[in-house]
Amino acid sequence: MAEQAVFQPGTGAIPATLVELTVMVVMFTKDDRETQWREFGRTEVIWNNLNPDFVKKFVMQYCFEQSQKLKFEVYDIDSQSADLSKHEQVIMQFRAHKLDKKDFFGKSDPFLTFYRANEDNTFTVVHRTEVIKKTLNPTWKPMTLSVRALCNGDYDRHDFIGDFTTSLRELTRGPGQTNVYECINEKKRRKKGQKYQNSGTVELMNVRVEKVYTFLDYVRGGTQMNCTIAIDFTASNGDPKSPNSLHYSSPYHASPYCNALRAVGNIIKDYDSDQLFPALGFGARLPPNGVVSHEFALNGNPQNPFCDGIEGVVSAYLKAITSIQLYGPTNFAPCINHVSKFAAAKPNGDEYFILLIITDGIITDMPQTCEAIVNAASLPMSIIIIGVGDADFEAMEVLDGDDVRLSSRGRYAERDIVQFVPYKEFMGRSGDNPAVVQARLAREVLEEIPDQFLSYMKSRNIKPRPPVQRQLTISSITSLPTSEQ
Structure with a gap:
């Protein structure tokens, strides 16, 4: 069982006697099979700053069942901190109306494909719905996608769905006219010109974004x-x-x-x-x-x-x-x-x-x-x-x-x-x-x-508390039987 932990180094104030300091944090790891520390990653270098705030994050797999030792070295001062990110997932459901017929002897077998827009202007398939046979008015099952997979955590990033575009920001506004989309077939538009309106509409039925909590979140919250x-x-x-x-x-x-x-x-x-x-x-x-x-x-x-x-x-x-x-x-x-x-x-x-x-x-x-x-x-x-x-x-x-x-x-x-x-x-x-x-x-x-x-x-719908300094407590046991009952 592995979870993802994200570490973003930061520092407090550095002694003022150390002026024009160049600061970098190096993270080292060692598991229970290793005898030597190995470098995992380095932050960017921050120049002439006594209160550096690093942008670079260290992302590693957190494993409950292993002893994972971490060491941070700050050049040229000893400090470390960690920020563990939470995750989110989005649950959505769509239906469509009056789609084009694509089968020669019948109706269509429609499905939706979700694409994530990448930083290099390419698109990556992140989800496909089930195929619904022989219908022009399908209602697809609710789907659950991680926000990271859908848009890399960027609510304003556009995703392509069939022949229309939207963004997670728009979807989170919920059902309504703003989330009813015309499916456009560019080939038909060019062929029919002004006579062409659309190839049907797709309507958002419901949507919600919820936190996905990890085991580590509860431990940090004091459980x-x-x-x-x-x-x-x-x-x-x-x-x-x-x-x-x-x-x-x-x-x-x-x-x-x-x-x-x-x-x-x-x-x-x-x-x-x-x-x-x-x-x-x-x-x-x-x-x-x-x-x-x-x-x-x-x-x-x-x-x-x-x-x-x-x-x-x-x-x-x-x-x-x-x-x-x-x-x-x-x-x-x-x-x-x-x-x-x-x-x-x-x-x-x-x-x-x-x-x-x-x-x-x-x-x-x-x-x-x-x-x-x-x-x-x-x-x-x-x-x-x-x-x-x-x-x-x-x-x-x-x-x-x-x-x-x-x-x-x-x-x-x-x-x-x-x-x-x-x-x-x-x-x-x-x-x-x-x-x-x-x-x-x-x-x-x-x-x-x-x-x-x-x-x-x-x-039990129990959510973790915010990270706290854990206190020592004992769950006392008052007595134990000493003979067979």
């Missing part, structure tokens, strides 16, 4: 991303003391659970303002009484299950694995319902919740899990499932819902909120470099989150 992590402690993972166990870690060998935690967590953490992650475990016997729990605090503190950063989660996990007893079964519903409670309390878009489940086994509470996900699909929430090991993950593909929308008791999920990725598909594909493996895993796991996020915001 908080809250990630809860749930780890599978069922016995099918194997004895943690055995090198064959999926929970086995040593000073020289991190477990698949640790690798998955770091790979996805190191991307998620950049969108979590407080860097505190509630971490849960399920499927274990807990000390001191050996009661089975499918929803326990990984750090052992039910009143405050937050861990400080991803490494705090890893530390809590490594400590827990030495104190609890792996057991079972593999139940997802308790952890999903746990996060759903907090998502249900924040339906206005101020916060968005992500549940990351790392598991090795076949789900044993499939009906309850399906119902929990269907309920969660109407909340500001997404679920990421990473499958480790060689178990049968067929049920996970059902939960993913890419091919068939998930349902429970005859009710379908409002939207797709689950992304499943089998960890083993990434092992050994990139040599022995664990950093590259983790980067590939993170990209695969996180690629659907922005679309899921935007689908919720759009369905």
Whole structure:
């Protein structure tokens, strides 16, 4: 999932001692696969100005699922800023009246073609309507075009539609006499002279221009991303003391659970303002009484299950694995319902919740899990499932819902909120470099989150706030059950 980010450098006042300054900004980028910065672009040079305002913009693809580092160097003073542009789209519908007959034995099969006028006076096709068969009075379906594609953001730029011209500025005036157009056939005009009037008229039925908001707009506007992590402690993972166990870690060998935690967590953490992650475990016997729990605090503190950063989660996990007893079964519903409670309390878009489940086994509470996900699909929430090991993950593909929308008791999920990725598909594909493996895993796991996020915001007509300085807050959890209910 990629979005376009536009950076336009500008500076504040430059110290007055630096007179007759020549200023230029250079932008560098580096992703999670690169070790060195590479130059992305340069602004124009501004001469003799202590308050330069650059015209040149840097346009790059913004990817939620990747760590994209940017560096700006200002010659000869250190400063940087960024301006991220929003997008617009225009929705229009047309109909035509009394078009010329073009078919020898019948009527016409009309359609509209939209052209964008380019800076070099050429024209580029940007859209064609559907063909409506055998009619001289067609009504075409509403169409949605981005303003950038239609006129490169210039409302006054002319677009050619059939044999008449208009502009987006004219179209936005709406239906009416000013947006009824005569279709002119120049060959007929030259042939018939003054007897020729037109080849029919085209009338605008409706039009509106609306903002298209991106995931980045909401993040800049202060929407908080809250990630809860749930780890599978069922016995099918194997004895943690055995090198064959999926929970086995040593000073020289991190477990698949640790690798998955770091790979996805190191991307998620950049969108979590407080860097505190509630971490849960399920499927274990807990000390001191050996009661089975499918929803326990990984750090052992039910009143405050937050861990400080991803490494705090890893530390809590490594400590827990030495104190609890792996057991079972593999139940997802308790952890999903746990996060759903907090998502249900924040339906206005101020916060968005992500549940990351790392598991090795076949789900044993499939009906309850399906119902929990269907309920969660109407909340500001997404679920990421990473499958480790060689178990049968067929049920996970059902939960993913890419091919068939998930349902429970005859009710379908409002939207797709689950992304499943089998960890083993990434092992050994990139040599022995664990950093590259983790980067590939993170990209695969996180690629659907922005679309899921935007689908919720759009369905609730929630618009992003203006960019703000984000503040640290904690969504507190008062208590967690410590035994099986």
